[in-house]
Amino acid sequence: MKQVVFALMTCLLFFVSACSEHRVIRETNIEFENCSQGCEIxxxxxxxxxxxNCxxxxxxxNQTSKLSYRQYQREQVxxxxxxxxxxKSYRDPLQCRKTTCNCKADYQVCIQACGGKIHKELRAAPVC
Structure with a gap:
């Protein structure tokens, strides 16, 4: 019985440790090519x-807000x-709240909007 439980737990661990991989299937028409180039840019x-980096x-x-404030001061003078x-009127408190940039996800959404297809597949996690 212990061997069956161990085998099931091993299989479960294998499936949980799988990673998703995205494959972009590109269309061949010119409109898609132009749109996808825009996505790459x-x-x-x-x-x-x-x-x-915070x-x-x-x-x-801070530098941007100081420049904007100095410009405001010059205009007023x-x-x-x-x-x-x-x-402090020129500081955006939420400007640095985004801790990570998910450029890959934005790119995938852009490709999908162009008419491309992205297939998601589960793969085994790479061994470190």
């Missing part, structure tokens, strides 16, 4: 602009108006 931009994101957000806003 978006993916490259996503990967290039993705800031997973410190880097915060520094970039030129107009002769009063400076009513503060620096």
């Amino acid at each position: 978006k993916q490259e931009k996503c990967q290039g602009s993705c800031r997973n 410190m880097q994101c915060s520094a970039h957000a 030129i107009r002769g108006g009063t400076i009513a806003r503060q620096l």
Whole structure:
């Protein structure tokens, strides 16, 4: 009886440790090719602009808000108006909340919107 339970647990563990793999099936028409090229460009931009590092994101957000605030101050001085806003008015508190960028999932959604098909398959997990 213990051997049967052990065999069942081993099979269960094998299936639970499986990973999903996505295969993109591309269409051959020109419209799809143009659309999929747009998806690839978006993916490259996503990967290039993705800031997973919280410190880097915060520094970039602070720099951007300071530049925007200085521009506001200059405009007010030129107009002769009063400076009513503060620096914190230009900070977006949710800007660095996204901890990960899932560019691959965005790419897959884009390909599907172009008319492509993505098949999901379960595969055994790679051994580390």
